[in-house]
Amino acid sequence: MLYAYRPTASQLERLPAGDDLAEALWVDLLNPLPEQVAAVERLGVTVPSLADMEEIEVSNRLYRDGETEVLTIVLPGLDKEKRPKLGPVAFLITPERLFTVRYHTPRPFETFAAHAAQTSAGFAGRRRLFLGLTEEIIARLADLLEGVGQSVDAQSHIAFRDPPPRGDDLADVLRALGRQSEQVAKYRHALLTLDRALSNFGLGLKIERDKILRDILKAQVGDIQALTVHGDFLANRVAQLTDVTLGLINLEQSDTSRILSVVAVLFLPPTLVASVYGMNFPFIPGLENPHGYLIATALMIGSALGTYLLSKWQKWL
Missing domain, CATH: 1.20.58 (Methane Monooxygenase Hydroxylase; Chain G, domain 1)
Structure with missing residues (x-):
């Protein structure tokens, strides 16, 4: 699918299908069809494939293609079957507009257009648009980490309740903690790739000597660092609760073994x-x-x- 947006006085307005893409400030490609890729490439950009975006090498994720700056980050979202997925998203920043290419649906791409004007960067130009979108992404990752924290709190209440949990309750806690550990790892990975992309983006701002955008970028990098620390804290909590749960399981098994041993001795x-x-x-x-x-x-x-x-x-x- 192809979504194109043009700026108005107060918001980003989606272009009707069939309108000239040259009027758009932001072109968003989601699982693009060949004809949609061809329409975008007529504007002078090369649309990377999913295989290109999944490359691990930094040279394939952060690079310049002529006057186009290509930044690829990894974000959590949903796939075609609405299942959670961690996938790459490419940002192509040209002198005229911003292009995004994705093969899954991170939530910020669905919510950003409605309140782009409320972000600190706004949407007056492709660089401000990019920083506004990354601000939305950072806010989403903060919400996801907060959700993990609430889930960890719920499992903590179960693990430390009186009387202590047993049997299936402990198994459910252990499975839930395993899922939360995976989620924290994915969100930390997303923060890492976003931090690298913003660092690379900052080099272009230094060349243009735009102090306002540099200040916004600095604030976003600080937010990422704070969220990374919070992610580390959550990972440690999950590890601690996992140890506690395993200890309770071992105690329960020890009690059972002790009872059987006593019966055998009797x-x-x-x-x-x-x-x-x-x-x-x-x-x-x-x-x-x-x-x-x-x-x-x-x-x-x-x-x-x-x-x-x-x-x-x-x-x-």
Whole structure:
């Protein structure tokens, strides 16, 4: 799909389908069709493919193509099946306009046009538009990290509640913490790529000597650093809660093993008595005694009871 926006006095206005793209300040490509790629390339830019955007090398993510500055960052979003996905997004900044190329749907791209004028950078020009969009992205990542923090708090309440959780509750906590750990790792990765892209973008601002945009950029870099620290804090909390949950699981398993061990010990003396009287020898003392069965049964019960009382006295139970 292709979305094109032109600036008005108060907002970004989407161009109707079929209008001349030369009027647009921002052209957004989402899973573009070949004819849409061709229409954009007629404006003098080369649209990178998904394979190009997924390259790990910095030279394929942050570079200049003639007068076009290409910055690729990795952002969380949804794929075609509405499943969470971490994918690359390319920003192509030309002297006339901003192009974005993506193959999934990060939420800032759906919300930015409605309140672009409310961002600190605004949308008067392609560089301000880029910084306004990155401001929206940073705010979204902050919201996502806050959501992880709330989820970690909920799991913390479960792990430390009284009485302590057991069985399936602990397994659910462990799975939830695993998901949150993955989310934090993805958001930290997104912040890292965004920080690198803004650092590269700042080199162009130094050449143009635009102090206002440099101040906005500096503030955004500071926000990214603060969110990175917050992400580290959340990662440590998740790791700590995971250790606590595993410890509770080990304690529960230890309690079960201890109970089984005690039961086994209690039945050892009766088993010994039964084994003695169950031996196939012709002559066993008391074998002909009419009360032999009762005596053997009493010995087994008495030995089990004696073992139990000894365990209680020694505080093994």
